[in-house]
Amino acid sequence: VEIDADGRAISVSGIAKGAGMIHPQMATMLSVITTDLAVPPGDLDALLRAAVACSFNRISVDGDRSTNDTVLFLASGASGVSLEALDPGGRLAFGAALLRVCTDLARQIARDGEGATRLVEIEVSGARDEREAHVVADSIARSPLVKTAVHGGDPNWGRVLAAAGYSGAAVDPNTMSLSFGPDDDAVAVVAAGLPLPFDARAASERLRRDPVRIALDLGLGDERATVWTCDFSAEYVAINAHYTT
Amino acid sequence: VEIDADGRAISVSGIAKGAGMIHPQMATMLSVITTDLAVPPGDLDALLRAAVACSFNRISVDGDRSTNDTVLFLASGASGVSLEALDPGGRLAFGAALLRVCTDLARQIARDGEGATRLVEIEVSGARDEREAHVVADSIARSPLVKTAVHGGDPNWGRVLAAAGYSGAAVDPNTMSLSFGPDDDAVAVVAAGLPLPFDARAASERLRRDPVRIALDLGLGDERATVWTCDFSAEYVAINAHYTT
Numbered sequence: 001v002e003i004d005a006d007g008r009a010i011s012v013s014g015i016a017k018g019a020g021m022i023h024p025q026m027a028t029m030l031s032v033i034t035t036d037l038a039v040p041p042g043d044l045d046a047l048l049r050a051a052v053a054c055s056f057n058r059i060s061v062d063g064d065r066s067t068n069d070t071v072l073f074l075a076s077g078a079s080g081v082s083l084e085a086l087d088p089g090g091r092l093a094f095g096a097a098l099l100r101v102c103t104d105l106a107r108q109i110a111r112d113g114e115g116a117t118r119l120v121e122i123e124v125s126g127a128r129d130e131r132e133a134h135v136v137a138d139s140i141a142r143s144p145l146v147k148t149a150v151h152g153g154d155p156n157w158g159r160v161l162a163a164a165g166y167s168g169a170a171v172d173p174n175t176m177s178l179s180f181g182p183d184d185d186a187v188a189v190v191a192a193g194l195p196l197p198f199d200a201r202a203a204s205e206r207l208r209r210d211p212v213r214i215a216l217d218l219g220l221g222d223e224r225a226t227v228w229t230c231d232f233s234a235e236y237v238a239i240n241a242h243y244t245t
Numbered sequence: 246v247e248i249d250a251d252g253r254a255i256s257v258s259g260i261a262k263g264a265g266m267i268h269p270q271m272a273t274m275l276s277v278i279t280t281d282l283a284v285p286p287g288d289l290d291a292l293l294r295a296a297v298a299c300s301f302n303r304i305s306v307d308g309d310r311s312t313n314d315t316v317l318f319l320a321s322g323a324s325g326v327s328l329e330a331l332d333p334g335g336r337l338a339f340g341a342a343l344l345r346v347c348t349d350l351a352r353q354i355a356r357d358g359e360g361a362t363r364l365v366e367i368e369v370s371g372a373r374d375e376r377e378a379h380v381v382a383d384s385i386a387r388s389p390l391v392k393t394a395v396h397g398g399d400p401n402w403g404r405v406l407a408a409a410g411y412s413g414a415a416v417d418p419n420t421m422s423l424s425f426g427p428d429d430d431a432v433a434v435v436a437a438g439l440p441l442p443f444d445a446r447a448a449s450e451r452l453r454r455d456p457v458r459i460a461l462d463l464g465l466g467d468e469r470a471t472v473w474t475c476d477f478s479a480e481y482v483a484i485n486a487h488y489t490t
Contacts, residue, residue: 021390021407063308064390064404065411144389145266145309145485152486159309162266166310233486234479240390241397241478 001097005090010037010079012097016071018109020240022061023142029056029109031071033101037094038077040084047098048073055102058134060229061113062236063142073098110228111210115236118210120150124164125224126177126217132169133225136218139167140227147232150212155180155203157189164216175219181206182213192219246342250335255282255324257342261316263354265485267306268387274301274354276316278346282339283322285329292343293318300347303379305474306358307481308387318343355473356455360481363455365395369409370469371422371462377414378470381463384412385472392477395457400425400448402434409461420464426451427458437464 001012016031033048048071056071086094111119122140127133140146143163149156157178164171174193179186180203187203188196206212212231247256261276278293293316301316331339356364367385372378385391388408394401402423409416419438424431425448432448433441451457457476 062389064388064408067407067410143309144307144481148482148485151482154486162312163309165312232482234482236389237393237396237477237479237482240393241399 001100003090003093003097005037005079005081005086005093008079008081010081010094010097011035012037012094012101014101014105016105016109018061019112020061020114021064021066022059022109022113023063023065028066029069029071031056031105033071033073033098035073035075035094035098036077036079037075037086038079038082039075043083044073044075047095050095051099051102054099055106056109058137058225058227059106059110060138060141060227061110061116107211107228110230113230113236114239115233116230117151117233118208118212118231120147120212120214120229120231121226122214122216122229123224123226124216124218126175126219126221127223127225128170128221130223130225133218133223134227135169136164136167136171136216137225137227139163139169140214140216141229144232146214147229150207150214151231151233153204153207155187155189155198155200155207157195160214160216161190164218170220171218172220177217177219179215180213181209183215186213186215246345248335248338248342250282250324250326250331250338253324253326255326255339255342256280257282257339257346259346259350261350261354263304263306264357265306265359266309266311267304267354267358268308268310273311274314274316276301276350278316278318278343280318280320280339280343281322281324282320282331283324283327284320288328289318289320292340295340296344296347299344300351301354303382303470303472304351304355305383305386305472306355306361352456352473355475358475358481359484360478361475362396362478363453363457363476365392365457365459365474365476366471367459367461367474368469368471369461369463371420371464371466372468372470373415373466375468375470378463378468379472380414381409381412381416381461382470382472384408384414385459385461386474389477391459392474395452395459396476396478398449398452400432400434400443400445400452402440405459405461406435409463416463417465422462422464424460425458426454428460431458431460
């Protein structure tokens with residue numbers, strides 16, 4: 001990602017490796033992010049932690065959390081520009097560029113999950129606070145029943161609502177609304193707790209698109225969170241049953 | 246299960262139905278337990294709760310918790326004997342018979358899990374308290390990586406220790422010991438945190454027996470807990486990807 005700082009180009013780049021044993025905090029992954037901006041170590045650390053919280057720590061492949069992970073953020077200063085020299089707008093743009101790189105890599109890791117055929121984006125909105133939105137989204141992302149339903153293109157809304165229900169967050173089935181597909185082309189399947197009549201073929205098609213989008217509105221507040229996962233395939237089992245230690 | 250009460254036979258019987266969406270508390274299951282002992286409702290309730298806690302609430306097929314479950318305990322009094330008439334030893338025997346029926350049914354549900362080929366018994370010992378032992382056993386039972394390793398007969402001890410590590414319980418890798426197989430014929434793979442040289446073929450064979458036994462000693466105390474699960478197969482994915490809602 002390149003941003004412009006008073007006419008000088010600053011870049012933020014990254015590479016990452018993942019695949020299995022991916023579940024926050026953080027995942028079996030290695031990632032290196034670089035920038036040619038000059039940034040003091042304390043600022044690098046703070047910026048990276050903020051970006052990781054909403055990217056690498058929001059992905060799940062198998063719910064199996066790793067004991068090993070690394071994300072490094074290196075600043076060379078080769079652009080000749082320093083963070084201190086940026087105006088507030090420039091600093092904001094730099095933080096946004098970092099988040100964009102981290103989110104892009106995190107989504108690639110989820111899509112590249114062992115045996116996965118597509119990326120699944122779970123957005124939970126209408127929560128009382130961001131933590132509860134995250135807890136619900138994480139519970140859905142971890143459910144083998146949701147992930148196998150996506151794999152089979154089965155618009156099984158009951159599994160999504162059940163995973164929200166057992167997440168531990170305070171939810172109310174009577175205020176939940178659910179849709180499958182991108183916002184501008186979604187198929188609504190539940191509205192305020194009531195199952196809607198819907199075109200099963202269209203809903204199934206939404207679950208076969210990459211990325212798959214599952215949008216659950218809890219109907220309780222204004223906060224939201226997004227978690228990325230992947231579908232669960234027989235290939236995942238084959239890979240992990242026959243992996244030699 | 247039949248027990249003898251002063252020369253009169255009392256029976257405890259049960260039936261259960263499960264398969265998928267099995268995770269405490271409790272599971273998508275239906276179960277009815279019956280006895281011909283006369284038992285007051287309050288005692289029936291207390292006895293059943295105690296037995297369920299260590300049986301139906303200790304199984305996991307896919308970590309997906311159900312919103313629907315039932316276990317009923319019915320006492321007909323047809324034996325002509327009442328709980329009040331039993332001496333302390335008889336009451337103990339009755340409670341043990343109930344626990345045996347519940348545990349037997351719970352194990353059958355786990356073995357009969359969707360796509361499962363065998364029962365997996367995870368015993369965690371050496372815990373500071375029983376709750377922590379349960380948390381660790383549950384984390385191992387829920388791990389897709391452990392369950393696929395069992396399916397493939399892969400003695401992947403690292404996955405078991407990792408699941409204990411991320412369980413949330415306070416564990417110490419340096420005091421953990423792990424073995425695969427029944428107590429009188431187990432293959433030790435880790436002792437006090439150190440990986441042991443072991444016969445991979447023998448360890449793999451232990452993971453192909455039904456039931457599979459995984460015994461983890463945390464080395465921190467005297468408490469223990471057992472959780473039953475099953476292996477994770479490609480058939481589980483096939484069943485749940487193509488289930489029509």
